[in-house]
Amino acid sequence: MFEETETFSAVMRKLNKDEPEKVQEFMKAFKKAFDDAIEDKLDDHQNIALLQAKKSIASKNNDRFLKMAQVMIANRNPQEVGASLAQVIKILMERLPHDKNSSLTNMRGKVSQLNPTEIALASMPDTAAYGQSITLIKTLLNGYSPEYIKQVLSFTAQSLY
Numbered sequence: 001m002f003e004e005t006e007t008f009s010a011v012m013r014k015l016n017k018d019e020p021e022k023v024q025e026f027m028k029a030f031k032k033a034f035d036d037a038i039e040d041k042l043d044d045h046q047n048i049a050l051l052q053a054k055k056s057i058a059s060k061n062n063d064r065f066l067k068m069a070q071v072m073i074a075n076r077n078p079q080e081v082g083a084s085l086a087q088v089i090k091i092l093m094e095r096l097p098h099d100k101n102s103s104l105t106n107m108r109g110k111v112s113q114l115n116p117t118e119i120a121l122a123s124m125p126d127t128a129a130y131g132q133s134i135t136l137i138k139t140l141l142n143g144y145s146p147e148y149i150k151q152v153l154s155f156t157a158q159s160l161y
Contacts, residue, residue, distance in 0.1 A: 011026065011053075012026070012027075026053050026056070027053075029052060029053040030052075031049075033050075033052035037049055089107060092139065
């Protein structure tokens with residue numbers, strides 16, 4: 001949707017060309033997010049503001065995971081990141097056929113047992129992102145019709161340019 005170089009100016013050019021009705025909303029969201037990031041003394045305040053502003057104008061039909069990923073990337077606060085991760089987990093757990101509450105209780109226990117030091121020290125090859133991305137796609141699309149999945153995969157591939 002946006003140019004490869006993610007800058008305020010690039011996004012503004014794209015919006016002015018393709019979605020002029022969203023320009024004011026984007027500028028207001030950017031200003032607020034920028035001021036908030038400065039106030040919170042965040043290092044990458046310009047990129048954080050850009051991500052938040054783009055998120056604020058995203059179509060309501062955009063994937064919930066894309067929005068959550070943007071929020072998780074932009075936020076450095078552990079509580080906010082944890083809340084975002086919990087939202088992703090809840091969405092994934094909705095797919096389970098049995099009692100949602102017991103599934104969440106079980107997942108809560110598993111998350112609580114994760115070893116923070118082990119996670120921090122783990123080294124994964126850069127190429128692990130490929131496998132994780134494919135696993136995420138398969139997990140999210142499991143159970144949908146082959147035609148729907150074919151269309152989603154096609155649009156996903158096109159969106160990676």
